[in-house]
Amino acid sequence: MGLQHTATRSRQRGLTFIGVIFVGLIAVAAFAIGGQSVPIFLEYVAIKKAANKAARDGSTVPEVRAAFDRAATIDNISSVAGKDLEVTKVNDKVVVKFSYSREIALAGPAFLVYRFQDSTEARN
Incomplete structure (x- = not known):
């Protein structure tokens, strides 16, 4: 009974070295993609804010674009x-629409593409 108890206790649990390498690679890839994605989403927020401001401040297409x-x-x-920008009026409110895409090069011919499309109405 003593031998069997010792054999069970010596069995180790956890990640193997290959498992640690695999988890590390996944973590590094997620960090790299996330690090490149954050500025893209911050720019989208800035574009949305600028479109809202332009829709509020302008009443003609050239004014909104300027x-x-x-x-x-x-x-x-x-x-x-x-x-x-696509600038229109709906019920006397200026509507600004925009769409664009941004890409992140992953490896070789692989890219991660973000496509943004939004519209905003001026709130008077």
Whole structure:
């Protein structure tokens, strides 16, 4: 009975070296992709904010685009310019629509593509 008890106790549990390497690679990949994704989402928030401000401040298409371009210069927005906006009026409210995509190179021909599309109404 003493031998059997010793044999069971010596059996180890946990990750193997290959398991640790695999988990480490997954963690590094997630960190790298996440690190590149955060600025993309921060830029989207800045674009949304600039579009809201432009819709509030402008009443004509050129005014809205100029207001967006001013905000884009301040917030360092490079994915969308005023000329890319679709500006319309719905029930006397200015509606600004935008769409764009950003990519992150993963490895070789593989890319992670983010596609953004949104519209905003001015709240008077």
